Amino acid sequence: MTGITSALMAFAALCGCASLACGGGGAAPGGARTVRVGMILTYSGPDASIGEAIDRGAELYRALHEHELPAGVELQIVKRDETGPTPDVAKRLARELVVREQVHILTGGQWTPNVSAIAPLATEASVPYVVMSSGTASTTRLSPFVFRVAFTTWQHSYHLGQWAARNGLTRVSTVVSDYAAGLDAEEAFVRGFTDAGGTIVSKVRAPLRTADFVPFLERVRRDKPQAVYGFNPGGPEATRFVKAYHDLGLAAAGIKLIGPNAIVPDDELRNMGEAAIGVISASHYSAAGDRPANKTFVSEWKKAYGADSVPNYFAVGGWDGMAAIFHLIREQNGAIDPARSQTLLATWSNPDSPRGPMRIDPDTRDVVHNIYIRRVERVDGELRNVEFATIRDVKDPWKELHPDAP
Secondary structure, eight states, X not given: OOHHHHHHHHHHHHHTOSSTTOTTOXXXXXXXXXXXXXXXXXXXXXXXXXXXXXXXXXXXXXXXHGGGSOTTEEEEEEEEEOOSSOHHHHHHHHHHHHHTSOOSXXXXXXXXXXXXHHHHHHHHHTOOEEESSOOOGGGGGSOTTEEEOSOOHHHHHHHHHHHHHHTTOOEEEEEEESSHHHHHHHHHHHHHHHHXXXXXXXXXEEOTTOSOOHHHHHHHHHHOOSEEEEEOOOTHHHXXXXXXXXXXXXXXXXXXXXXXXXXXXXGGHHHHGGGGTTOEEEEXXXXXXXXXXXXXXXXXXXXXXXXXXXXXXXXHHHHHHHHHHHHHHHHTTTOOOHXXXXXXXXXXXXXXXXXXXXXXETTTTEEEEEEEEEEEEEETTEXXXXXXXXXXXXXXXXXXXXXXXX
């Protein structure tokens, strides 16, 4: 018996619960049944903006839909700050949430290393883990209790590579941040692009969090490809990359900039300014998406967080993650059973997500959704990622190409 199991069983015995997860909800004052959800995100440090976007998306869904919870059922969200990609911290926080706080569901999942540390605990404790972010393809293979509502890097970059090769680009260089997600993105794009007949001119890797992309883009300018594929964590780093690309004259030289959604996040376009115009990206979401559900989402977001605030692809992960959690609560009338939750999540779908129709693949527990090819344009005086092509009902290509990989 492991230390985790011993601790969980001891705490369950003290609570009089028959299972480690203490399924069935807890009693709240007034006789209401409480469903406790443990949310682990980065709320402080240089990457806090990502955690904030996910949190805001989840809280907005909760505020607008709390009236849909079953009568007598209350939702309590217990939040913890992992401070960044810190697996040991994330694992400790998850253990505390499961053992001490007796949460019925875990969520968050901002960083793949942290998800990897938490997943074995979710398995051992039989606690559903709804992942709102981590884009590494293999994430859902870490535990039968892990379900992803966000995206995979391969869904974006592999299909962007295929689209690029089929739409006139034959020679492309890549510039990616040198860390796990960047290498994953590079591999995905290269595989999709070369499988469709394209040629990679050069591969360049820049240090994570570099303040100066000029030396790396200088090589691209010398190599003279038709386009450069870029990947970095997004946020201010994406703005530095786009501005360096523009200032070096790559756009003027006819070298296009393409990449996944992180290269031109919706909430960074204002900071990028004119340098972002014309950049082509692939994503499962754009704040400019012309869908009724998305227009409502963006409108409610601005009411809640300010007229100048814009939801990004992380925000929609929080929104849809909370939608999946609400589904579990409604279908079980607040009595959360691990096995029943697995079945419900494996077959969950949302035809009216802001991103468009989405569902969970029961075979992989991963998200299936549309991927949109987008171009940054000025619309009504604002820069927007305008969707102009749709690849429908996209499963994770990595899993299809690696059916037996761990």
